[in-house]
Amino acid sequence: xxxxxxxxxxxxxxxxxxxxxxxxxxxxxxxxxxxxxxxxxxxxxxxxxxxxxxxxxxxxxxxxxxxxxxxxxxxxxxxxxxxxxxxxxxxxxxxxxxxxxxxxxxxxxxxxxxxxxxxxxxxxxxxxxxxxxxxxxxxxxxxxxxxxxxxxxxxxxxxxxxxxxxxxxxxxxxxxxxxxxxxxxxxxxxxxxxxxxxxxxxxxxxxxxxxxxxxxxx
Numbered sequence: 283x284x285x286x287x288x289x290x291x292x293x294x295x296x297x298x299x300x301x302x303x304x305x306x307x308x309x310x311x312x313x314x315x316x317x318x319x320x321x322x323x324x325x326x327x328x329x330x331x332x333x334x335x336x337x338x339x340x341x342x343x344x345x346x347x348x349x350x351x352x353x354x355x356x357x358x359x360x361x362x363x364x365x366x367x368x369x370x371x372x373x374x375x376x377x378x379x380x381x382x383x384x385x386x387x388x389x390x391x392x393x394x395x396x397x398x399x400x401x402x403x404x405x406x407x408x409x410x411x412x413x414x415x416x417x418x419x420x421x422x423x424x425x426x427x428x429x430x431x432x433x434x435x436x437x438x439x440x441x442x443x444x445x446x447x448x449x450x451x452x453x454x455x456x457x458x459x460x461x462x463x464x465x466x467x468x469x470x471x472x473x474x475x476x477x478x479x480x481x482x483x484x485x486x487x488x489x490x491x492x493x494x495x496x497x498x499x500x
């Protein structure tokens with residue numbers, strides 16, 4: 283199996299050790315992808331002595347196989363960044379998944395993205411002109427991270443750095459083309475589900491996100 287983290291908190295602390303060059307920098311901030319990336323980001327930001335915030339994202343899951351993403355959504359400047367894995371979409375259509383079924387998924391996730399954005403206390407941390415470290419608990423297809431990177435760039439970030447405890451080689455390669463730097467602690471030869479690299483990997487809920495946000499230093 284290889285590396286396995288005790289939980290998202292430990293993974294965040296280990297992740298922080300991968301980029302000590304950002305510790306305490308006034309031009310750097312951390313964003314955790316909601317929801318699973320938030321506990322990782324909170325621990326990493328604490329270790330790096332950086333401010334952090336949440337970035338709501340929603341995966342577009344394949345009908346019947348929701349853990350596999352055919353795309354993702356993220357908010358940016360009052361609009362929504364939408365990314366699609368076009369090769370996967372074409373394969374799904376070829377094997378009989380209807381376009382209308384994919385449209386229903388997107389419609390539902392757009393509503394969920396709006397709900398999440400309103401559920402987390404604001405105001406949001408400004409990122410314009412900053413080095414933004416975007417953190418998640420792992421990257422499988424890379425769809426949600428791609429949407430996040432594009433959203434952060436649209437919001438005016440000067441530099442975008444991706445940090446995750448575990449990534450597939452496919453996602454790592456994709457992110458290296460999109461972000462200014464990518465730090466993945468573990469890239470297994472045969473990638474499994476993100477949760478398989480954690481001993482404890484329970485679902486992160488909205489109230490968990492709110493609790494982490496409330497615990498931030500003033």
